[in-house]
Amino acid sequence: MSTATSSSDLIGLVLGTLRTERASTARFTLSAPWSLRSDGVEGLLIRVSLGEPYWIEADGAEPVLIQPGDIVLLPQGAPHIVRSARELAPLPFSGLLAQHMSGAHGDHPITFRHGGEGGHGAALTELFSLHLWMPQHRGQSLLSWLPPLIVLRAAEVATTRTLALATQALVDETLTQVPGWQLVTARMADLLLVHVLRAHLQSGAAQAQGWLAGIGDKAIGKALAQMHANPELPWSVASLSRVSHQSRSVFSERFVQRMGTTPMRYLADVRMGIASQQFEQGQADVARVAQDVGYASEKAFSRAFERWAGQTPSQYLKLRTNGAQIRRHKG
Known part of the structure; x- marks a missing residue:
């Protein structure tokens, strides 16, 4: 059991439980003036741009000016507004997407032009978007502990x-939809996530709560590293506090302060995230999965999984199998 896990290694361990299930892309050519509103998406969004700067307002927060070359991450796909100028009233994204979408959402890349007349000399913004679907169940995904908007500045x-x-x-x-485009997009997005979150942490911009803040705390980070690296071990608050070289009471208080949840609740989420990933990868032996994530009893694991996912393991496996069959049929 290793205890020398760095912050960057820990981010990798965390993201290892969040492998992208599928991915889609889009390119929007926007001519000023323009303003669009998204009601939010399932999964997460990564965006970059060329041309003119634009404003983004995520989930009702203060607008942020995005420069060309900046990377924008919306970890929970939160509702947001993007526009060329702050005072413009937005139109719904959904209508434009429906007009230019072929098949179900995610089957094909989306492109469209929108905004002013776009004549010679028009102020154009090109938005390049990656939409990633990851397992998320009732807000218990590790992504739910991130801020709704992260901006990585090129400057x-x-x-x-x-x-x-x-x-x-x-x-x-x-x-051009060359064979394997969705797989390539998903894998590149996994790498982008690691880079963006690592850079966000190192910049000191991480918010006061959440696992990015926890990673930045050396004592809490040691406990987090062990939970992610060895989820099958019989962890307790006492054993985790020893890993962090703190008393049980100090560790518990500090963990809740940094992470916004208790150590055992966080550990349960980690274990269930790993279990759901194994199910997604085709592992149907529930007893084996239960053992891999630290449960001696399949019954106890099934109860915990149902609390986390809102479904029993067998229901979850059936749903994922049916969904995969539908996607294969459509493809």
């Missing part, structure tokens, strides 16, 4: 512009 982090350009090239390539 502040040297590698951001290179990653943004790579993302733009990826989106453009997917427009």
Whole structure:
């Protein structure tokens, strides 16, 4: 059992339980003036842009000006508004998407032009978007502990512009729908997530609560690393406090302060996230999965999984199998 896990390694461990299930891309050419409102999406969004800056307002927060080359992450796909100027009233994104969508959402890349007349010299913003679907159940995904909007500035982090350009090239390539485009998009997005979250943490911009803040706390980070690296071990608050070299009471109080949840609740979420990933990857032996995530009893595991997912393991497996069959039939 290793205890020398760094913050970056821990981010990798966390994201290892959040592998992208499927992905889609979009490119929007927007001519000022323009303003669009999204009611939110299932999964997460990663966006980069070229051309003119634009404003984004996520989930009712203060508007943020986005410069070309910045990377925007909406970890929970929160409702948001994007626009060329702050005073513009937004139109719904959904109507434009429906007009330009072929098949079900996610089956094909989406492109459209919108906004002013777009004549010679018009102020254009090109938005390149990655939409990632990840297992999320009743808000218990690890992504739910992130702020609704994360912006990685090209002017502040040297590698951001290179990653943004790579993302733009990826989106453009997917427009031809070459074989495997969704898989390539999903895997690149996993790498982008690691980079964005690591850079966000190192910039000191991480919010006061959530696992990014926990990773930044050396004592709590040690406990988090062990929960993610060894979820099958019989952890308790006492044993986790020893890993963090703190008393039980200090550890418990500090964990809740940093993470916004208790150590055992966090551990349960980690275990269930790993279990759901195994189910998604085709593991149908519930007893084996229960053992892998630290449950001696299949019955106890099934009760815990149902509390977390709102479904028993067998119901969850049946639903995922049916969903995969439908996608194969449509494809």
